[in-house]
Amino acid sequence: MKKEDWPLFEIFIRSRSGLSHRHVGSLHAADASMALDHARDLYTRRGEGVSLWAVESRNIAASDPAESSALFEPAEDKIYRHPTFYEVPEGVENL
Amino acid sequence: MYTQGLDQKPDTEKQVDGTEQLVRFQARIDADEKIEPKDWMPDGYRKTLIRQISQHAHSEIVGMLPEGNWITRAPTLRRKAILLAKVQDEAGHGLYLYSATETLGVSRDQLTEQLLTGKAKYSSIFNYPTLSWADIGAIGWLVDGAAIMNQIPLCRCSYGPYARAMVRVCKEESFHQRQGFEIMLELSRGSDAQRRMAQDALNRWWWPSLMMFGPSDVDSKHSAQSMAWKIKRFSNDELRQKFVDVTVPQAEFLGLTMPDTDLDWNESRGHYDFGEIDWQEFYEVLKGNGPCNRERLAARQSAHDDGAWVRTAAVAYAQKQKRRCQAA
Numbered sequence A: 001m002k003k004e005d006w007p008l009f010e011i012f013i014r015s016r017s018g019l020s021h022r023h024v025g026s027l028h029a030a031d032a033s034m035a036l037d038h039a040r041d042l043y044t045r046r047g048e049g050v051s052l053w054a055v056e057s058r059n060i061a062a063s064d065p066a067e068s069s070a071l072f073e074p075a076e077d078k079i080y081r082h083p084t085f086y087e088v089p090e091g092v093e094n095l
Numbered sequence B: 001m002y003t004q005g006l007d008q009k010p011d012t013e014k015q016v017d018g019t020e021q022l023v024r025f026q027a028r029i030d031a032d033e034k035i036e037p038k039d040w041m042p043d044g045y046r047k048t049l050i051r052q053i054s055q056h057a058h059s060e061i062v063g064m065l066p067e068g069n070w071i072t073r074a075p076t077l078r079r080k081a082i083l084l085a086k087v088q089d090e091a092g093h094g095l096y097l098y099s100a101t102e103t104l105g106v107s108r109d110q111l112t113e114q115l116l117t118g119k120a121k122y123s124s125i126f127n128y129p130t131l132s133w134a135d136i137g138a139i140g141w142l143v144d145g146a147a148i149m150n151q152i153p154l155c156r157c158s159y160g161p162y163a164r165a166m167v168r169v170c171k172e173e174s175f176h177q178r179q180g181f182e183i184m185l186e187l188s189r190g191s192d193a194q195r196r197m198a199q200d201a202l203n204r205w206w207w208p209s210l211m212m213f214g215p216s217d218v219d220s221k222h223s224a225q226s227m228a229w230k231i232k233r234f235s236n237d238e239l240r241q242k243f244v245d246v247t248v249p250q251a252e253f254l255g256l257t258m259p260d261t262d263l264d265w266n267e268s269r270g271h272y273d274f275g276e277i278d279w280q281e282f283y284e285v286l287k288g289n290g291p292c293n294r295e296r297l298a299a300r301q302s303a304h305d306d307g308a309w310v311r312t313a314a315v316a317y318a319q320k321q322k323r324r325c326q327a328a
Ligand SMILES: [Fe+2]
Pocket: B001, B002, B060, B089, B090, B093, B169, B173
C-alpha cells in the first residue's frame, strides 16, 4: 500500500466562536478522523482555533479561474446593487 | 526555516516570445497580483517554484535531525520541552511547504522519492554535526536567524500558496531564534568551560550559516528571472550582508568572537566587511560530501522504511471502517 492512498484533506479552522471557519491549508490522512488529529497537531499548535473541519479535497467543486471574467462579469455593471449608487437629498435622514 | 539559494538554473523555458498569455501573466506579477494554483502560469515559473518550495520543505524535514540529536540530552526539562516544540514546528513547516508544492501538480510521493534518492537538494547547513549542547544554541541563533532573513521576503512571493505558508512559518520562527540566543546567553554567562563551548559552537556554525544564503551574486546569474517573477525579492549577497550586520552586535553582546579576522565595520559603506567564504566547501557539501550528508539521508530512509507498516495499517483501518459504515 502506498502513501498515495492517503487522500488530501482541506483544513478549516474557526478561530473563536462567532467567526466562520476559514481555510488554513491541507494535509494527507488515511481517513477523516486522522485528518482531524493531524490538523490539530499541524495547524493549532498555538491555540489557533476552537473548531476544525476536514473536507476531502476531491469533494470540493471549484470554479475555473480561466472562466472567472465570464463568470463574474455580469455583476460588474450592476452598480445599482450598491447603496452608493443612489443620491440621497440633503436633509433626508435615516435612509 | 529553511530556504537556501542553491542556485540551480531556473528553467527558462522556451518561451514563445510575446504570447498573449505570457504578457498577461507578467502584467499580473508586475501589478503585485498573486498567482493561484489553477491560474495559467509559464512552465518555467511552475518548475522553478516546485524546485524551490520542495527544497525548502526537504530542508525543514532534514533540519529536524541535527537538533533531534539533542532532545534526549537537553540539560533541563525546560530546555527539552522547548527543543521538542521547536523540532515539532520544523516538521510543521515541512508539511505546510509540501502542501504548497503539491498545488503545483507534483505528488507527495514524488517529493519524498526525490529526497530519498538524492535527486532533490536541501540546505547545506544540515550536513554539519551537532557536537555539543552549545550547537543547539548556535543553530537557533544563527541558522534560524539566517532562515528568517531569507524567509521574510518570501511572505510577499508572487505565488499565493507559498506566500501564505511563509507567513505561518515566519510567525513561528522568531521563537526559534530567541530560544537559541537564550542558550548562548546562558552559556556565555556561565563557567569558563561553558564559554569555551559557546565560542566553539560559534566558530563551527558561523561560516556554514553565511553559506545558507547561497552563492555570491557574481556567480548567481539565475536570480534575474526569479526576481522578475517576484519569487525572489533580494539577492543572496544583499541578504547575507543584512544578516552579518544584525548578527555581529549580538555576538558582541554575548562576548563571543566571530571567527573572521577580516570582519570590520566599514564606516563609508555603513556595513560590516567580512572575509571570503570558502566556496569550495559549500559546493562539496552540496555535492554530498559534507560531514553528515550520508548519515542524514540514511536517517530519512530508515524513518521512511520503519514507518511503512504504520502507513499500511492506517489505510487498512480506514478501509475497514468505511466498509463497516456502509454495512451499517
Ligand atoms: Fe522552520
